[in-house]
Amino acid sequence: GNKREDYGEKDVKQLQLLIEGMWQILKRKQTEEELIKQAVMIKHFTNTVSHDLKNPAVAIHGLAKVLRKKYGDLSKEKLENFIEQIVKGAEQIVTLSDDINVYISTKEAPLDLKSLDLKGIWQTTREEFILRLRKGRIKWREAGLSIPRIRADQTGILRAYRNLVDNALKYGGSSLSEIVLNYESSRTHHILSVQNDGDIIQPQEMASIFEVFKRKGDASAPAGTGLGLAIVREIAEHHKGKSWVESSAEGKTTFYFSIDKNL
Numbered sequence: 001g002n003k004r005e006d007y008g009e010k011d012v013k014q015l016q017l018l019i020e021g022m023w024q025i026l027k028r029k030q031t032e033e034e035l036i037k038q039a040v041m042i043k044h045f046t047n048t049v050s051h052d053l054k055n056p057a058v059a060i061h062g063l064a065k066v067l068r069k070k071y072g073d074l075s076k077e078k079l080e081n082f083i084e085q086i087v088k089g090a091e092q093i094v095t096l097s098d099d100i101n102v103y104i105s106t107k108e109a110p111l112d113l114k115s116l117d118l119k120g121i122w123q124t125t126r127e128e129f130i131l132r133l134r135k136g137r138i139k140w141r142e143a144g145l146s147i148p149r150i151r152a153d154q155t156g157i158l159r160a161y162r163n164l165v166d167n168a169l170k171y172g173g174s175s176l177s178e179i180v181l182n183y184e185s186s187r188t189h190h191i192l193s194v195q196n197d198g199d200i201i202q203p204q205e206m207a208s209i210f211e212v213f214k215r216k217g218d219a220s221a222p223a224g225t226g227l228g229l230a231i232v233r234e235i236a237e238h239h240k241g242k243s244w245v246e247s248s249a250e251g252k253t254t255f256y257f258s259i260d261k262n263l
Helices: 009-073 076-110 116-133 152-170 228-238
Strands: 113-116 139-142 150-153 178-185 189-196 245-249 253-260
Touching: 009 076, 076 152, 076 228, 113 116, 113 152, 116 139, 116 152, 116 178, 150 152, 152 189, 152 228, 152 253, 178 253, 228 245, 228 253
Parallel strands: 139 178
Antiparallel strands: 113 150, 178 189, 189 253, 245 253
């Protein structure tokens, strides 16, 4: 800044080297921060998985020990109750293991992009849940508008819809009477949504609802793995989109996920 003569080629090169050095330092610092963040996330993930797998495993182990020791002395009713609890614990372990595998594969697997008929995806999803819908007398509605074909990973999109519908059925409560699938379009993204009129989500839960192992705070709520909505978020981000949730004044909750139009 105090140099009186003109800057020469040597000065310009020194400035370029200085800027490049500062840029490398900034990149290294950013990488270190990202690694630390990833390490914290991995630690949280493994701790939660360990905890969630340990609980049903300990229960199964305890029940099996009682059965082995007192099998001949237990009534038929108690035997059936013990067996039912063991089966439920085993199913919980299997469900969590399956969801962990899906979550990891969603993060790592490359997209198998195809031209998809969205209404065909909706029908496939409906068929998977038809028995639960009929049992709960829940109406299934689809947007009647003309929908363009979308370029996306079919397995991922089906998984996202499956998780969102399952979430509505699981946590919608007794007030749930309708599930509505809709499509919107922005300049850059397809916007897909699943709306339900069940129990609303509290405002303080909305910001973190798509995080890994986030479950409904109500102790009376059905047990879940805490990965369903996190998988939806990963699918959206894999498609260069995002996921979010909104509640309306009419008491309806809408889950959205978007897909880039230029994949």
